[in-house]
Amino acid sequence: MKIILASKSGVRKKILDNYKIDSDVVLSNVDEEEVKTSLLAEGANPLLVSKNLAEIKSVKVSSKNPDRLVLGADSVISLNNELINKPRSRDEALKILKKLNNSKHYLISSVCFSKNGAMVWNHSDSSELKMKNFKEKELLDYLNKIDTETLLAYGVYQIEANGLDLFEYIKGDHNSIMGLPIKDIINYINQYKK
Numbered sequence: 752m753k754i755i756l757a758s759k760s761g762v763r764k765k766i767l768d769n770y771k772i773d774s775d776v777v778l779s780n781v782d783e784e785e786v787k788t789s790l791l792a793e794g795a796n797p798l799l800v801s802k803n804l805a806e807i808k809s810v811k812v813s814s815k816n817p818d819r820l821v822l823g824a825d826s827v828i829s830l831n832n833e834l835i836n837k838p839r840s841r842d843e844a845l846k847i848l849k850k851l852n853n854s855k856h857y858l859i860s861s862v863c864f865s866k867n868g869a870m871v872w873n874h875s876d877s878s879e880l881k882m883k884n885f886k887e888k889e890l891l892d893y894l895n896k897i898d899t900e901t902l903l904a905y906g907v908y909q910i911e912a913n914g915l916d917l918f919e920y921i922k923g924d925h926n927s928i929m930g931l932p933i934k935d936i937i938n939y940i941n942q943y944k945k
Contacts, residue, residue, distance in 0.1 A: 752943075755816055755821040756777070756824075758824050760930055763824055763929075766930070767933075781804070781811060787834070791834065797827045797834045798875060802875055805823045806863040808823035808824070808825070810823070810863075813867060814867070819866070821864065824860065827859050830854065831856075835851070841894060844907050852885055853884035854882060855880070855881045856882070857877050857880070858877070858928050859876070860930055862932060862936060874939075875932075876924065876932035878922060879921075880920070880921050882917055883917060897909060910928050910929055
């Protein structure tokens, strides 16, 4: 069975490939910032933002690809229940790292399967991360190892690269932190096939 991944994330595609889940990539072209702004204005918390974005992406692609199972995904950082967005510049990336510095926060990864334009399953997974205490120069050195395009596309901590060095501890599933709670996805696909 071949699913559709409604995400431009190369890391998510790689996770599916690693677990032998055959997938085509179809971009949703959802304006994430517009959706986030609207949800936050309505008082949504980070979990709700993540869940809604995963569903919107999945449903949008699903409505144009009849009878295909479409996986949408979204990950957000929650610090004291405040949504931390992806940086739009290197300066913003530094501000985000300074905000997360020496603090415990959560990374929420939400996934949603849709078929024929309607959600059929969703799941959210939350991981707890505690960042070490760094001096500003150390944070700048870390950021300088990441090219701007990667930084703006994937956010401030590149768990799959040097990002692990930022943390005192990580409590959660590695794949989920990188964007896909894969065990739950596999469980759903196995039930779906029955």
